[in-house]
Amino acid sequence: MTAFRDLRQYIELLTETLGEDEVRRVEGAGWDLEIGGITELLAEREGPALLFDDIPGYPTGFRVFTNFMGTAARCAVALGLPADTPKLDIVRTWKDMSRNLKLIPPVEVAHGPILENILEGDAADLTIFPTPRWHDGDGGRYIGTACMVIARDPDTGWVNVGTYRACVQGKDRLSLWMLGNRHARAIAAKYWDRGQACPIAVVVGQDPILSTAAAMAAPAGVSEYDLAGGLKGEGIAVLHAPGTDLPVPAAAEIVIVGEMPPLEEESVLEGPFGEWTGYYTHQGQETVVRVRQILHRDNPIILGAPPMLPTIPSGDQAVPLYSSTVTWDHLEQAGVQNVHGVWGYARQLMMVISIKQTGAGDAMHALLAAAGRKRSGGMERYFVVVDEDIDITDINHVLWAVFTRVDPSESIHIVRSPTTAIDPRLSPAKLAAGDLSMGIVLIDACKPFAWKDQYPRANRVDETYRAELRERWKTTLPL
Ligand SMILES: Cc1cc2nc3c(=O)[nH]c(=O)nc-3n(C[C@H](O)[C@H](O)[C@H](O)COP(=O)(O)O)c2cc1C
Incomplete structure (x- = not known):
């Protein structure tokens, strides 16, 4: 209660x-x-x-x-x-x-x-x-x-x-x-x-x-x-x-x-x-x-919850409760294995999913299922799937995955899907004709499954050591 x-x-x-x-x-x-x-x-x-x-x-x-x-x-x-x-x-x-x-x-x-x-x-x-x-x-x-x-x-x-x-x-x-x-x-x-x-x-x-x-x-x-x-x-x-x-x-x-x-x-x-x-x-x-x-x-x-640029955490958007949970729930119902988390950026304009890959098709399955949930009236534009080591609540971490685990010639797919009437990218002619179709991008930013264990190791302070450092220095440094 x-x-x-x-x-x-x-x-x-x-x-x-x-x-x-x-x-x-x-x-x-x-x-x-x-x-x-x-x-x-x-x-x-x-x-x-x-x-x-x-x-x-x-x-x-x-x-x-x-x-x-x-x-x-x-x-x-x-x-x-x-x-x-x-x-x-x-x-x-x-x-x-x-x-x-x-x-x-x-x-x-x-x-x-x-x-x-x-x-x-x-x-x-x-x-x-x-x-x-x-x-x-x-x-x-x-x-x-x-x-x-x-x-x-x-x-x-x-x-x-x-x-x-x-x-x-x-x-x-x-x-x-x-x-x-x-x-x-x-x-x-x-x-x-x-x-x-x-x-x-x-x-x-x-x-x-x-x-x-x-x-x-x-x-x-x-x-x-x-x-x-x-x-x-x-x-x-x-x-x-x-x-x-x-x-x-x-x-x-x-x-x-x-x-x-x-x-x-x-x-x-x-x-x-x-x-x-x-x-x-x-x-x-x-x-x-x-x-x-x-x-x-x-x-x-x-x-008052005045609309602001979608990149500003306003209304209930500091934590994208609704867009993330609806997509997460849908992925699980659609049988996507090992979903670690879902996070919506800029309202739902970019949906990021993290998974623990167990097979070669998992990343694509997650992308297709997430895009399949999008309905007319939604404006999800970018769907990104990353491995579970990425902190999807941190945009910089997500970008790191996109910049370093994507081969643009094979990891990015563009398809068409309906958007909403308030999408600013709909041309006046398309709006007048009632054509709400718009491209959406599916980005597989996971390490390729076939050789993920040989992927170069990251030179980033790991989570366990971070926690240890925070504890040890908590009175002195804002870690
Ligand atoms: C802050 C906020 C403002 C909204 N403004 C509108 C609006 O002006 N017009 C509209 O049709 N939907 C608007 N929506 C979306 C609807 O409230 C939402 O789709 C809701 O599920 C509609 O309820 P219904 O399915 O019972 O009609 C807004 C949502 C939020 C969170």
């Missing part, structure tokens, strides 16, 4: 476990670019989590929290692990947990702090919150960057939770951008086919387990609430937003409730928004939420 029930308890736990310097209170930064800029500059150097308060123009206590899982230590705390858990062990633990996950449904409660303020009618005003404009090219103020969008299937009662970017489009209007295969879009279409608007709740400010579960691709019919319950070891406490049958976390910070009419009835120009690829891509007429009600706690906290 995690030691926190909501975002506030997570912030307290981070402070207690990692110290005040790891959770910095920042007073006086402005909503227009300043919060976003400070967040990015500190994320670039794996700096602290940031709690912004006294945002000019807004009441003291209306806060923004960013860089919430920006280091391995913060990821470990979020998952209930010791803060010094080695990076690959965090991923391994998450993989094992996810595989054996028991779904635990949410627990309905009558009261919760989210009901401290219920704003309806004219009072339901989104502009009371200090929503940041994160980057200077953004086409608006995005309140939902790590939000939970909740919709209920009108036929089956299944409650879906997804993360889709949400922009404040006026006092009582919010836009959502959902790619074509997203579950909330499919649910909304069922209401629209019946000539109805789709009831929707957007949660801004929840703990990191809920945030992580919301972005997981649970199959249709499985609620991400049940996944989050399983990951936490107890059902999520939810209550129904007054007047709806939409369950929302009882201890969320802000919940925006409304209806989403069909696009033909109402839409709004959405974007551009700097995306996780590091580029502005999609902009277009998108769905709106007609806001009917806003619930918020006293002194609410917006949880």
Whole structure:
């Protein structure tokens, strides 16, 4: 069971476990670019989590929290692990947990702090919150960057939770951008086919387990609430937003409730928004939420995870939990022998797999299986397989393998595979034609199996001696 029930308890736990310097209170930064800029500059150097308060123009206590899982230590705390858990062990633990996950449904409660303020009618005003404009090219103020969008299937009662970017489009209007295969879009279409608007709740400010579960691709019919319950070891406490049958976390910070009419009835120009690829891509007429009600706690906290260049550890990417574990799990299910670890770089743009080779075909099997998992909507571009002596959590070590164990004329293979509509390398002509095909590269950076035992020996201080040196010199040198 995690030691926190909501975002506030997570912030307290981070402070207690990692110290005040790891959770910095920042007073006086402005909503227009300043919060976003400070967040990015500190994320670039794996700096602290940031709690912004006294945002000019807004009441003291209306806060923004960013860089919430920006280091391995913060990821470990979020998952209930010791803060010094080695990076690959965090991923391994998450993989094992996810595989054996028991779904635990949410627990309905009558009261919760989210009901401290219920704003309806004219009072339901989104502009009371200090929503940041994160980057200077953004086409608006995005309140939902790590939000939970909740919709209920009108036929089956299944409650879906997804993360889709949400922009404040006026006092009582919010836009959502959902790619074509997203579950909330499919649910909304069922209401629209019946000539109805789709009831929707957007949660801004929840703990990191809920945030992580919301972005997981649970199959249709499985609620991400049940996944989050399983990951936490107890059902999520939810209550129904007054007047709806939409369950929302009882201890969320802000919940925006409304209806989403069909696009033909109402839409709004959405974007551009700097995306996780590091580029502005999609902009277009998108769905709106007609806001009917806003619930918020006293002194609410917006949880912000602004997209940054994928090489910066932001959001949950200091440890690439999701991309690594899904691929690792897939490799094992596909019968790839002796997978030592999987690590996703730059989100999932480069997937690195380490194996202990037992036969001549193992490396290629691993590459093909990993590439086979990639689905439309994924943007994995480079797949690299290395031997188990390579520390795949260290990019320099991976590059050493690529530079010295690859014969480019025989170890690199290029094939084509579907990418995502926000891939910046898709030409305008291909996008317009709906052609999402893109090259992907498979790199075998293992020592060739046939003569791996004759491969030249590495002149690197070995792991055992490293540990010995660290122990002996621990009070004197930062080894
Ligand atoms: C921080 C973050 C932001 C995201 N933003 C969007 C978005 O704007 N639009 C979208 O379609 N998917 C977005 N996603 C991906 C979806 O949340 C993810 O694919 C999720 O599994 C979708 O849920 P669903 O399968 O229930 O629709 C985002 C993911 C994360 C982690």
